[in-house]
Amino acid sequence: MQYLSRGSVPKKRHTRHRTDPGFKGEGLFYEEVITTQGFSRAHSFAYHLRPPTRVKHVESAGIQPVEVAPQDVLRHHHLKSAMLPAGGDPIAGRVPMLANADVTLWRCRPTQPQAELFRNALADELLFIHNGSGRLLTHFGVLPFRPFDYVLIPRCTTYKIEFEPGVPPDLLVIESAGTINIPPKYLNHDGQLRLGAPYCERDLHGPTDLLVIDEERDTPVIIKDGPRLSRYVLASHPFDVVGWDGLVYPFTFNADDFEPITGTIHQPPPIHLTFETSGFVVCTFAPRMLDTHPEAIKVPYAHSNVESDEVLYYVRGKFGSRRGVEEASFTLHPHGIPHGPHPGTIVASRDVKWTDELAVMVDTFRPLSVTKQAMELDDPKYPYSWLD
């Protein structure tokens, strides 16, 4: 990530950052150091009106379970999540679809505003905004988002999602046990995105305006660690930061800003790589020119996923190699079973020069399980869909 600074920070870290004369309290802003991987990796510094540690009450807030369906057979799945009923708020309304120890994929179509502030203590969250616009509010300030944005929220960021009225919001939530990173292969030795990488610093957007909420009143925050939810009632509003700087903060990247890499013949899935973690990768299948060799086969070759489970979430446009998928479909092509273009798609793509497809791929290194809710959206005929 690139270094960002917002608002007022002292000249030197860990020194007195004085408030204006006459300001209440001890005459100092309170520093919070926000770190990753202990104190070893990227970090930021925030300066609060009040200490962020003043907890008045702690209680259980229940659990957000991920219930796996009986997995009695290994097979392909097509999950039609467009059929998922809308409901709940942007946190409680999340419905788990696929999960392993590294990642849980949730769908969320909220109908209510977010009831309480929320903080994921154990996982980075990558939201993909399928529909809706709005703002992510955090102590780093306001982060506007729009359709087809990825919104990366580092773990331990307290947040509230606000949607603009008018368009029913629709989210894919990728909850990651490992830190979600920009792929190291896209970075040069100076830490800058390489020339030729499919995006650059200008495509990544951090928080804009600070909020600086000066409220001494009980403020509940739901903290999630795994399925467990705890309610922390703070003595004041945590979005009281007057300034921050560093490399840890939420940011957006719009899928339509992904610069596709193409060739004369079919290029393999890693060209779509967008984010990377220890347990999976996220790839963006963005609109692009198709292969230009006069004899090119313009849809992917059949392959078995070796040491990988492959999830595609279909966002927009017509997906050239698949029949029957619709907007908001997931396909899961698990380890060890060959899959490839559907019958007729090789011929159908012969004279096509351009694809308008937009899809998000999550390739996990460990097997995924299908949840109980996802099985209710499953098309049991999908494994046989490669027959003529």
Ligand SMILES: [Fe+2]
């Ligand atoms: Fe594949």
